[in-house]
Amino acid sequence: MLGAGSLRAAPVTEAAAQGVPAGASVAEAAVAADPDWILPRLAQPVPARTDFVEVRGSALLKAPLRLSGEYRRPDATTLVREVRAPYAETTTIRTGAKPGQGEVAIVRPGKPPKRFSLARAPELVALQASFGALLGGDRALLEQHYRLVAEGTRRQWTVSLIPKDASLAARVREIVLLGRDDELRCIETRPARGNEQQRTLLASAARAAAGVADASQLAALCRGHGAAR
Template sequence: MLPLCANASGPEDAATARALVSSLGRPAPARTPFAEARFMKMLDKPLVVSGELAWLGDDRLERTVEHPTREVSTIANGEVSQQREGRSPRTFSLKRAPQLQLLLDSFVALLGGDASRLEQAFTVQHSADGADHWTLTLTPRDAKLAQTVSRIDIDGSGNEPHCMRMQEADGDVAIDLLGSYATRMPATPTRDALATICRGG
C-alpha cells in the first residue's frame, strides 16, 4: 500500500488520516449540493455556477449545474457525456479532460471512504487545527495529470467535507463549496473570502 502522509510522519498520524477518509464514506447514490467559483487569469471576474454532485456508485459521477444555465455532465465507463441547455449532447473520452479525471478520483474515493484508492491516485497530506477543522492536500501522482492540476485541497470538519480547491498548474483555480456550505457562496466571491469560508469562518 502506498503511504498516506500526515502533518507528522508517524504511523499514528497516517492512521488518523486513513480513519478520516473512511469516515467520509457514504452509500451510493450519494448527492451533495455545490457552488463553484472558477478564477481564471483571462477573466476579470470569477465564473460562478451551482448545482449538485452525485456519486452513482463505482466510477460513475454526475455533475448537474442548475445555475446560471442547466448542464449535466456524466462520467461513466471512461467517457464523459455532456448535455447543455439548448445544445446537442456530446460525448468524449475522459482522457481528454484531466480535471474531470481528478475530480472523479478524489470525489469517488472520498464519498466511498476509500483511502486506498485515494492513495493510488494522489500523495495525501493531512493537517488539523485542533478545532475540528481538517485539510487534506492531494497531489496527483500521475506526472501528466500534474501538468494540468498541481493539487487539490479539501477542507472539512468532523466527517463532512465543506470545500474543495482545485489548483491548476497555470494558476487558475476552482473553489467548490459543498453541502450546507454551498449556500454561503458570496454574490461576488474572492479567493480570500472563500478561503475564510473554507476554514469555517
C-alpha cells in the same frame, strides 16, 4: 406545556465554548488529523448527492466565474455534475472496468450531447476517482492517483492530494480538501502554473455561500468559519 425546568439554560462547557461538537472533548478535537481518521467519516453510501458552489478565477475574466448546482453519485462508477446557474449543463462521467476506460457525456439544453472517452481527459479520471474514493472512504483508491498529505486537527483539517499522473500534474499542482469534524466543506484546485485557483464549496458551506461574493468570506466558509453546520 413547557415545564419551568425546560426554560433554564444548560451550563456552557469548555468544549461548547470552543465550538467542539457534542460528545467530543477539547482534547479529542485537538488530536492531529490523518487520512485514516478523515476518510471513513466522509464515506456516503450510493446514491449520494451534494450541493456545490464553484468559483473560478481567470485572467480573461473581469470577475471570477461562479457556478452553482449539484454533484450526484447514483452508483459506484458514475459521477454527475449538474450546473444550474448561470447556465444549465450536465456532465456525466462513467468509468469502465479498468483505469482510463469509460465515457464522458456533456449535455446542454437545445444542443446535441457531446461524448468522448475518458482516456482523452485524465483530469476527469482523477476527479471521478477522487469523488468516488472520498464518498467510499477508500484510501487505497485515492493513493492510486495521488500522494496524500494531511494537516490540522480533527476539528479543522486539510488533506492535500498531489497528482501522481504526469499529464494531470502538468495542469494541477494539488487538490486541497478542507473540512471540519466529519464534513468536507471545500475543494480547492491549485494549478501547476499561475494562481488562478478554483474553489468548490460543498454541502452546508455551499448553502451558506448564497449571496456571498467576497473571496475572503468564501475562504472563511471553506474553513468552517461564519456558518453553522
